[in-house]
Amino acid sequence: MHKFLDFLKRHFGAAGTEDAPCGDGRYSFKKVLVILVLWMALWTVLPSLCIGNVTIDVAENMAWGQNFDWGYDKNPYFGAWLSYAAFKLLPLAAADSFFYFMSQLSVAIGLLAAGLLARDIFKRNFPAFLVVVLSFLIPFFGHKACEFNDDVICIALYGATALFFYRGAKRNTAGNWIAAGICAGLALMTKYLAGILLLPLGILMLASKEGRACWKKPWIYLGIVIFALLVIPNVIWLFNHDFIAIRYAFGRADLTEEAVSPGVWERIGFFLKVWGDFLALMILPLVGLAIFRRGAPATDSKFDRAFVWTMALVPTALSSLFALVTGGRVLTGWTTPYYVFSALWLIMLYRPMPERASMKIFAGFMVLATLVMAVIFGREYAWYRPYRRSRCTYEVFPGRRMAEHITAEWRKRYGTPCPYVIGNRETSCDMCYYSADHPVAFFDHDVRQSPWISVEDLKKKGAVVIWAQNRAEKPLVPPRYLKRYPELIMLDEMKYDRAAPAWARRLFGRPPRPVRIRAAIIPPTP
Numbered sequence: 001m002h003k004f005l006d007f008l009k010r011h012f013g014a015a016g017t018e019d020a021p022c023g024d025g026r027y028s029f030k031k032v033l034v035i036l037v038l039w040m041a042l043w044t045v046l047p048s049l050c051i052g053n054v055t056i057d058v059a060e061n062m063a064w065g066q067n068f069d070w071g072y073d074k075n076p077y078f079g080a081w082l083s084y085a086a087f088k089l090l091p092l093a094a095a096d097s098f099f100y101f102m103s104q105l106s107v108a109i110g111l112l113a114a115g116l117l118a119r120d121i122f123k124r125n126f127p128a129f130l131v132v133v134l135s136f137l138i139p140f141f142g143h144k145a146c147e148f149n150d151d152v153i154c155i156a157l158y159g160a161t162a163l164f165f166y167r168g169a170k171r172n173t174a175g176n177w178i179a180a181g182i183c184a185g186l187a188l189m190t191k192y193l194a195g196i197l198l199l200p201l202g203i204l205m206l207a208s209k210e211g212r213a214c215w216k217k218p219w220i221y222l223g224i225v226i227f228a229l230l231v232i233p234n235v236i237w238l239f240n241h242d243f244i245a246i247r248y249a250f251g252r253a254d255l256t257e258e259a260v261s262p263g264v265w266e267r268i269g270f271f272l273k274v275w276g277d278f279l280a281l282m283i284l285p286l287v288g289l290a291i292f293r294r295g296a297p298a299t300d301s302k303f304d305r306a307f308v309w310t311m312a313l314v315p316t317a318l319s320s321l322f323a324l325v326t327g328g329r330v331l332t333g334w335t336t337p338y339y340v341f342s343a344l345w346l347i348m349l350y351r352p353m354p355e356r357a358s359m360k361i362f363a364g365f366m367v368l369a370t371l372v373m374a375v376i377f378g379r380e381y382a383w384y385r386p387y388r389r390s391r392c393t394y395e396v397f398p399g400r401r402m403a404e405h406i407t408a409e410w411r412k413r414y415g416t417p418c419p420y421v422i423g424n425r426e427t428s429c430d431m432c433y434y435s436a437d438h439p440v441a442f443f444d445h446d447v448r449q450s451p452w453i454s455v456e457d458l459k460k461k462g463a464v465v466i467w468a469q470n471r472a473e474k475p476l477v478p479p480r481y482l483k484r485y486p487e488l489i490m491l492d493e494m495k496y497d498r499a500a501p502a503w504a505r506r507l508f509g510r511p512p513r514p515v516r517i518r519a520a521i522i523p524p525t526p
Contacts, residue, residue, distance in 0.1 A: 027129035027354070032115055039136060040104035046374055047146040048097040049379040052499025056394040057149035058099050059429035062087045063441040066432070067452035070237040073443075074248045077234060078189040079150040086148075092434070103148040106156040107141050110340045111161030117166055118344050121304045125349060126354040127347050134343040137284035137369060140336045143377040151336035157187035158197050158337040162311050165201050165207065168305070169210045174219045181223030185230030192249060193334055196322075200314040210303045252331065262327040270323035270330065277332050278316050285343055291362045292352030305348065312345035325376040386500035386512035397468070398496035399430030406464055406519050407435045407489055414524065420453075420463035422481075427466040427517075439464070443479040450469055462524035470515040476516050490519040 064072045065084025071077055083099075092099050111132045119128035134142050145152050164180035167173075184201075187194040205211035205220070214220045238245065262270070315338045319330045352358075386396045410418040417437035421428045428441040442458065445448040465488070469476040482488060498512035505511065 016113050027125040029119075029125070029128075032112070032129055032132050035133060036108045036112065039142075040101070040108055041119050041372070042370070043104050043107075043142060043146060044101045046377060047100045047381070049501055049503070050378050051096070051146070052381075052386065052501060053176070053395055053397050053399045054096055054099070054430065054433050055430060056146040056426055057147055058083060059399075059433040060425060061149070061161045063429045063432040066438065067440065069449075069452065069460060071241065071245055073241075073449045074243050075150055075191055075245060076189040079153050079191070082153065083148065083449045087433075088526040091449050092436070095285050095433075099148040100146055103152050105147050106148070106152050107145050110155035110157075110159030110337070111135050111141060112164040113156075114340050117308075117341070117445055118347065119161050120166065120170070121300055121308070121344075121348075127344075130347055130352065131343045133286055133366060134285050134346070135339075136366065137288055138339050138342060139373075140339055142370075143373050144175045145336070146332075151333055152189055153190050154194055154197070154337040155340060157183050157190060158194065159340045161187055161198070162201065162307075162341065166307055167207075168220065168223070169205065169208070169214055169307075172214050172217055172219060173304070174222065177214075177219040177223035177227060181226035182230070184223075185227040188227075189230055189234055192245070194337070195281070196318050197315050197337060200310045204307060204310050208303050208306060214424055215396070241451060242448075245288075250328075252329075254401065267324050267327050270327065271320045274316060274323055274330050274335075275322035277335065278338075281339060282342065282346070285346055288362060288365055288369075289346055289350050289352055291365060292350075292358045293355065295351040295353040297351070300348065308341060308345050308348050311341040382501055382504040382506065386498040386504070387508065387510075392468075392498055394426050394430075396498040396500065396512070397426060397430065398499050398517075399427075400434045400499070402427070402466070402468075402494060402517050402519075403431045403434035405494060406431065406466065406491070407437055409519075410437075410521065413521070414462070416524075418464055419461040420458050421466065421520075423461055423466040423479075427468050431466060433466070445479070445484075459513050459522070460525050463522045465522065467518055478518065478520075482520065487523060489523060491521065493518055 009508065025158065038384065061080045061083035064075075064080035065082075065087070068081075069077065072080055075432050086102055088097065114135065114459050115128040115132045119125065119132040122128070123245075141155070145155070150223070161180060161183040164176050164183060168176040184194075184198055188198065205214060237271055280434045319335065319338075322328060381395060385393055407418055410416075418435060418439045420436075420442055421435075421439040422429040422442045422445050423431070425443055428443060432438055432441050440452070441450060442453050442463065447453055465479070465485075467476070467479055476493075494517040495514050497514055
């Protein structure tokens with residue numbers, strides 16, 4: 001018992017060491033970049049090998065982006081513009097893998113920003129190195145970051161915004177405040193929830209001595225002007241479109257007028273869930289950090305501590321209070337960018353020592369954790385979702401085969417590109433993405449969701465209508481709006497296997513579960 005207590009005292013205490021320390025030069029910026037590139041390669045290649053269909057947020061952003069506007073029915077404009085621009089860079093055959101790469105690039109930028117902030121604060125390489133590697137143990141920076149959606153884009157933008165805000169407060173230079181204004185504006189124009197990430201930064205600029213000093217020079221005002229220039233067009237768009245994107249966010253949070261207001265205990269449950277998710281995601285980083293022994297007491301400044309605590313905890317605190325006060329739900333995926341600075345916060349609290357034996361154990365733990373995550377990911381997307389799950393999720397929906405067949409049917413009949421597609425988000429976005437014609441989407445035949453649509457032009461040029469059966473036990477019911485088009489031409493029912501990689505089909509020796517799809521054509525008028 002005494003030996004065990006002595007071990008704990010040596011391990012977690014700050015004094016003395018029998019382990020050889022590692023020089024700070026071993027954790028150079030170059031090594032951080034190499035590790036990030038390897039991590040990006042893993043989570044670009046693995047989804048490319050395991051996921052058979054484009055993820056819905058990628059296809060949706062592409063469908064939005066091809067209709068240039070200052071906002072869309074769910075989100076602001078930047079995510080859609082960026083996704084559409086990325087989609088146009090490469091041929092369709094490489095698009096899926098390219099978006100996995102874009103997701104990991106966003107993760108790398110966000111974690112690199114956190115690492116650079118750690119080096120600015122601690123003036124050493126080791127904390128910066130450990131911030132990046134320890135963050136790999138948070139699922140939002142690995143297997144849950146494969147979908148290039150607005151939450152993942154905000155990982156990069158939130159990390160960069162905080163880094164430039166910190167440097168702006170410390171150095172008060174034009175370059176840092178211009179960069180902070182650009183990143184903050186683009187973050188908010190990617191997802192409105194970024195406001196909950198930006199609000200603490202603004203408060204810190206008013207509440208701290210370093211922050212207040214910035215208001216004495218013009219550079220912070222220049223950053224604010226740039227931020228406003230990026231945001232104002234979307235504000236005007238919202239006024240002109242009945243705040244549809246804000247209404248959507250309220251609907252997802254169950255805050256519409258039709259929703260039943262939750263009781264006190266439900267609100268407390270929502271509050272506790274936000275913190276429960278946070279604590280659950282901290283388990284693996286804490287285990288990895290506990291491999292190291294604690295170092296000397298912290299010497300970082302009061303502002304540095306306030307900045308890291310603010311970035312790491314205040315967004316979660318605000319979200320939990322939102323859930324408690326309003327009774328609204330906070331979906332776990334929405335909190336993805338909250339965790340960019342979590343590893344930095346843990347390191348500031350624990351102050352790990354860089355020792356050779358500890359680093360070897362930590363390296364082994366990281367390899368083991370990565371292998372486990374990779375195996376779980378492969379099992380989920382190459383076997384469980386295509387072969388076992390009752391509901392067909394968008395990652396295994398046979399979108400490519402469906403789009404190719406319907407496009408061929410249209411061209412065979414009319415000899416022109418297919419101009420419009422009508423359907424729910426999944427079917428219409430897959431048609432927009434995979435069809436060589438990239439038709440314009442008319443979501444659920446609702447002009448409010450698709451304000452770019454001219455119904456007169458659609459009737460003139462024609463369209464395809466698609467609906468699908470996502471659960472085998474449910475009937476394939478046509479949408480009600482088909483009754484508006486008596487001239488409709490019904491196509492034969494399609495039945496395709498769920499999308500699964502070829503190697504999985506060979507390995508399991510049988511086809512995945514089938515999906516039934518129906519389509520109809522609204523013929524163009526002469």
